[in-house]
Amino acid sequence: MEKKRTIHEALEALSAGSLSSVSLVEEMLEQIEKKDEEVHAFLEVFDDALKQAKDADAKRAKGGGGALLGIPIAIKDNILIKGKVASAASKMLENYTATYDATAIEKLKDAGAVLIGRTNMDEFAMGGSTENSAFGPTHNPLDTSRVPGGSSGGSAAAVAMGAALGALGSDTGGSIRQPASYCGIVGLKPTYGSVSRYGLIAMGSSLDQIGPMTNSVADAELLFSVIRGHDKKDSTSLKETAQKDGASKKIGVPRALLELEGLDSVVRERFNEGLEKLKSAGYEIVDVDLPSAKYALSMYYIIMPAEASTNLARFDGVRYGLHIEGDTLMEDYALSRGEGFGKEVRRRVLLGTYVLSAGYFDAYYGKATALRRLMQKEFHSVLEAVDAIATPTAPTPAFKIGEKEDPLSMYLQDIFTVSANLTGMPALSVPVGTVSEGGVELSVGFQLIGNHNSEHVLFEAGKIVEGGTM
């Protein structure tokens, strides 16, 4: 795989004066010009990107600082940037202009980042391939006949094709980590509550988290340090995000979970190679037991649609968004929502309505939340004995566009990622090597899940896994 410039390298060159933000952004725009017609990572490239870069250069010339001064970052289309369209890749919000900045955006702006554009995604972050965008799919830059993963597929593709040095995505069940895995980049789903969700278009509010997507673990660490922190505008924001240390130098592998059907044998090989790297760096690899984790995907596909159908009730075509006039008020709602929401969104809204309906509530939502608590307890107790839990990020490399037509087979791609959202724990996906498919090198991701507020333990181990694979 072609080595991509990292944020750290760019910052060094910027501060040494051998690179300007303007030329860096021009380089990105050139990549977009060359590749994005085919890849379609962006829904919009901001026409003020070069102006932002000029401002950053001027600020640097005057001795001004900022952790990301002059660094081009791409933003998933469900994170609000004041004055820009935020459509969540939906017809419902096609013409919606954000009236304020998300907290994560405010922090990026304060750090001097150049916001280069908004990236394609599965509509309302519902999907694992970016095929559910109302504005057409994104293609994987490694092989354009394949999906980039999703739902943050545009952000992953933008970084992988060299059109941004980093990107923000959002992760409800794997939407940062799985596309990172498919596109050969690094993705972090932070501890729930460590990055403010203020200004993120909500899907599953107890699961959603904004996080960084980058070309290296060190870059993910830097971007995370910029966007994290307590925010009184998000009632689930954590007061304390001080990092906890890992002490055991042990990595746990939930072997029983890896025996579940559907794990590609080559993915398993790459995963084992990642474990070997950790072993040679002095980590002890131990088997761990997470008995409830095999139900994680079932819990997820009950809890997530329940929360999503509730969150999406706000889109009624009255105050903003798509409005279609019918003969009655009821018809206004049904037509606006029927037209405004795409197929997968309609499916999840109905599924959520079903599991929350009076006759089924206890059997589905009630049971799923009880099991969620049990699984949280299991993860907590395992993570007292080991620093992190390792699994492959996704069971297969990137699949072909149009290959997964039935929804359940798409959902099964989330099997290793959803546990971190259900438990609120941080999880990092790092490229661990490639698989050759039809003459193309496809990427495989290695996932590390840590205890709450132990991202730096994941970064430390992640740097070892990443070493020598780029």
Add this chain to the structure above:
Amino acid sequence: MINESEIEKLATLARVRISDAEKKALAGEIETILEYVDQIKEAVGDAEEVVGEHKNVMREDGQPHERGIHTEAIVEQFPKKEGKSLSVRKVIDQG
């Protein structure tokens, strides 16, 4: 079994217009998804709710911001408006 009339009921509850062709497809798809998630019924066990670090947050009583500073941006998003007012359908019949 989920049938098309149940899909229609859900669609009404969720205020989403669904075409007849899609009702048929959705009945099958939702059935398959429910069959999968039904696994949780075989799982045993429960755990006490962990008292989380997340607490509800209230703001102080009083004016959160200067009156009217967001009005223009918000009015701009209205699908239908008269001046600065959001125009909505009449919902009360006369007589």
